[in-house]
Amino acid sequence: MVNRGLTMTKPDFSRMTRQDLRAYILVHRDDDEAIEAVIKRGDPNSPKYRFPQTDEDLREMEASLKRKLESRREAI
Structure with missing residues (x-):
């Protein structure tokens, strides 16, 4: 400067x-x-997600993200 x-x-x-x-x-x-x-x-308060290791982990992550997106849509 x-x-x-x-x-x-x-x-x-x-x-x-x-x-x-x-x-x-x-x-x-x-x-x-x-x-x-x-x-x-970043935000120190944001949730941490581990990388999916199995197909089941991937399905759980997808379901979790869908729930989060749906709850945000409802809040709008």
Whole structure:
């Protein structure tokens, strides 16, 4: 970043809290590096799914995803 001839360093996104990074992005909406940093972090509260190992696992995952999609449609 350059500001009136002065070089400014970007913050270390890896050291920022999720909330601080979000606030930074709201002010610096054109900072692609910051946006990429928040995307790479993902949501720590999102459910984790293991990769299906068997046909039964695959059927269970499909059923789970269908239920989730249906519940979202009902909420809309």
